[in-house]
Amino acid sequence: MNAITDLNDLWLFSEVVEHGSYTAAARSLGLQTSKLSRRIRALEEELGVRLLNRTSRSLSLTETGRQFHQHCLALVAEAKAARDIVDRTRSTPQGTVRIACPVALLESGISRIIARYVEDHPDVQVLLDATNRRVDVVEESLDFAIRVRLPPLENTDLAVRQLGLSIRILVASPALAARHAPPSSVESVQSWPTLSMASSSERFVWNLVDTEGRVTSWVHRPRLATDDLASLRVAALSGVGVALLPRELVEADLEAGRLQHLLPDLATTPGLVHAIFPSRRGMVPAVRHLLDALVAGCADSKWQR
Template sequence: MNRISDLNDLRLFAEVVEHGSFTAAARVLGVQTSKLSRRIRALEEELAVRLLNRTSRSLSLTETGRRFHQHCLALVAAAKAAKDIVDWTQSRPQGTVRISCPVGLLESGISTIIARYVRDNPDVQVLLDATNRRADVVEEGLDFAIRVRLPPLENTDLAVRQLGLSIQILVASPEMAARHPAPTSIESVKEWPTLAMASASERFVWNLVDVEGRVTSWAHRPRLATDDLASLRVAALSGVGVAMLPRELVEADIQAGRLQHLLPGLATTPALVHAIFPTRRGMVPAVRHLLDALVTGFEDMNRKW
């Protein structure tokens, strides 16, 4: 079976037919007439068929050339339609964005940012995988995955964009605080019951930094340990114990008086909230604008504090 090694030759052939001569087609295409003629001759040789009747004054299609030309036109139209789709997608935010994000980060404000972005961009569909597992952006075909890590970030072949910072603070319910003297130092809180994120080693240590950069470590045995931040927040609200939770997750509770911020001079080292994605090249507006919205959203949250 004969194969066409260069599909561009079909477009060149269609241009020659449309303009009625090699000279006119070459002028439109910006190539030399002799080069264009050689390409069409090579196409005929590759197909082992004559497509054009050539005289010194005119060109005409053979019967095979006429039918071949119809398919060439269809191919050129399909190529244009494919390019139009890309141009349409690149013109403004639209299409589908596939992302992954840990559940705790979503509950800490990212879900609100994403919801606002979808509301403001009606032509964008966001497929969000809310999971605490480490998603593989390449294998799973994701546009990006959101992660949070203490600096420095690990080396990776993937592109990275920092979205914001996240710190954790000590909080307790007013009922819990009422059962203990007002804390003035970390030592005065060590007798309180605690709540913590799960640890594979079942060793629980909180590392807190004061305003002068001094680190205090607190080893404790929590009454409840889980990998679900929402459950920790509920337990803290219920007065089960003191918890160390992301500030953005509990800020509304603190403002409403449902939780109290203990020892405001202590917090964890800021963690980097960042997005990882396969490459920066060819990023469509829907993805780029969503990343921009996440950066702006974190800036807005940080300004409140």
């Protein structure tokens, strides 16, 4: 027997049985009676068996038709259950959301926003990949990934939603600052030990912009270079050197006096904190509402926008 290619025929067959006639079923379905009859005859021909006994006055199931009808009802019920799941997912936040985010961004406040969202939406499960590697949202079946990039953003077929802005500022521990005269310019701190993000070329340059938009470049040789911002923060807290760190990452340390903000008129060009995802079309509420929560959370926090 060949495989059935159109499962709608099973549904049509079950409707005919339920209504007891082609005419009543066709009226309920909004189809022509002749068209419905042809579909059922085609189904019987495909199966190679008779499902219905037809007379001028009534229809009745053959024994094979009766058994076949029970399976049709099960398939229809499963199809309805599947559709109900989709409808519920589209109406309220529920289901699984898969995302990726750099570790430093999570420590800067993103993790608190996500935790609050999960607490507020008990039917949503968030699978979070905390990683500094560049992820492929399509290949890895992610709903979205959070990134920080300097503008302009690269051209992409993916959709982008901005969450906030991130600047990096110069910070040092009070103990380190106490060993030097209060800094008044980049030149006055160029003798201080430094910490830096890793560089493949092993050439380390900080480009800082003042309030007038003037750029100052500082070439330095760091005592520690790593691609992990959290490790740089720990080293800065320990007094190992001056670090250029995201303001939102060290905000609590500045408020508590664990770090000092050096040369507050200087900072990096703002990076765009954004979510990147396959498409805006067909986005389920769990994903859309989490993005909304991230936008609102970044706006309410000390992130610049």
